[in-house]
Amino acid sequence: MKLLQSLIMALKSILANKLRSFLTMLGIIIGVAAVIILVGLVGGFSNNITSSFARLGANTINVMIMRGKTVTVKDIEGFALEHGEFFSAYTPNVSMGNATIKNRTDSLTTNVSGVNELAEQIDSIELAAGRFICYLDCESQRRVCVIGSYIAKELAVGLGDSIRINGYHFDVIGIKEQKDGGTASSADDVVYLPYTTTARLGRSQVSNYKLLVEDLNKINEASDILSDYLVEATGSENNFRIISAQAMTDTVNELTGTLSLVLVGIAGISLLVGGIGIMNIMIVSVTERTREIGIRKSIGAKQRDIMSQFLIEAIVTSALGGMLGIAVGAGLSVPLGKLMGLTAAVSPTAVSIAFGVSAGIGIIFGYFPALRAARLNPIDALRYE
């Protein structure tokens, strides 16, 4: 018998029992949809994190010195100069954490960091007005600041105006060009101060640095050299941490990879349950249609004709379920992602794997009932009521 005939026969039989077929498919639909949605969401989550790391600058290396011997700004400067082939700029990075910014009446909280004049190059800062912090600002601990466009807009301050940061007066000497949509918590919601000023007001030592590696290919080598230097300078590799966007991205990718494996595994269990559902209903269907099988056998159906009839029915059921699952998964991924603040994308790999698995489930779980049907004795089957 031709394959096309078997397919038509299978579709007819599935359509003859619409509700039952749909309920049978439901397990597969849910499983496939879950795989696609979860892969999409984890993908969106991972993209989110990766892009926020990219904002840190792909070719910068951040250093945190936590304990051990002090590493001064001069030490880092010397190191960067010595390895000029890797490092083209450095800046201390003194964070005030979330500081309160106030003009006369309005106030907001934002991330304030103390940097030197090279931060302009390292963070690729472009100014809409005024100038960036200069060497002399740092040397003489001037109370000047460069603000992001979001802050300028929110607090309605312009060049030359005075604002208060944690109560201290600062003059606005530069306003950053809008770069990141001009919203809160974006790259436009920042304040830069001279690092010396920040360190003194915060009564803190300089312990964080940011170094620029011009050549992205050298970034791993550069962080190795830096690490060797800091082991010597601080006394132990436990006394500092080196964070590059690259390394963080790698870590996050590893993490989300594991996460998606676990989630897909859970979704896989639901596919398995769906497969068992298919097997169950196929066994019922074989029993119900024992007489039909007997009739078909008596007029000349061979074992493989009966086998392929039921196997194809199982495969068509689960493949149809798979397709519906893909439709549901693809349809829900994006809105669910939005709900969770993620940009979920439907992964073609996940779609093709999910479809392949669902068709495979039809074969695996349809095989046993189909074999049972094929092996029925025609006399007993004909006599079955």
Place this chain on the structure above:
Amino acid sequence: MIDFCDVYKIYQMGDYAVHALDGVSLHIEEGEFVSIVGASGSGKSTCMNIIGCLDEPSYGQYILNGRDVSHLSSNELANIRNRMLGFVFQQYNLIAKLNVLENVELPLLYQGVSSAERHARACESLARVDLSDKLKNLPSQLSGGQQQRVSIARALVSQPKVILADEPTGALDSKTGQDVINLLRQLNQEGHTIVLITHEENLAVQAKRMVRLSDGKIVEQCVMENSASF
């Protein structure tokens, strides 16, 4: 055409053996119309199952159309049922969700006949039993007599050597039952070999030859005088 040489069929029922067929030798020529008659339990159903290649003898030989079919694989038996035999059952045994035409096409489907030829041959076969106007009906929309005619059309469609009718009138009233028997007789006159299994004497005597089974043995064989007068 059909040759039974000392055929036995023995079922093991617990401790003792039941001889459903106990040394049956039977010869049926091409073009004959033979009825096999007997009370229930006489072994006629077993006989029919073996003639129909649905079952195999425990001992003895069954030669169908010159070929020993006593011990073939299930696929070879399926092939023989498909091409050499046509079945007419008491319960019609039509597939309920297929329409009349599809039911009649089914044996050809398993032969791998192309759809155009299937359609043509099924229509021809249904015309033979006067059901050309019911092609798209489902079996449930037909009367019992009509359903039995569909099953005769299905038996005819693969141009079998033998048509096996197993109590074909059992579910019909006597008038419709007689119509079915008349149809079988007509087919016989056209050259089809027919084996009719029944427990009703008045139907059995309408065949050309009657074979009586009792306790798995042939107890009587007679040629009917009236057979030519139809």
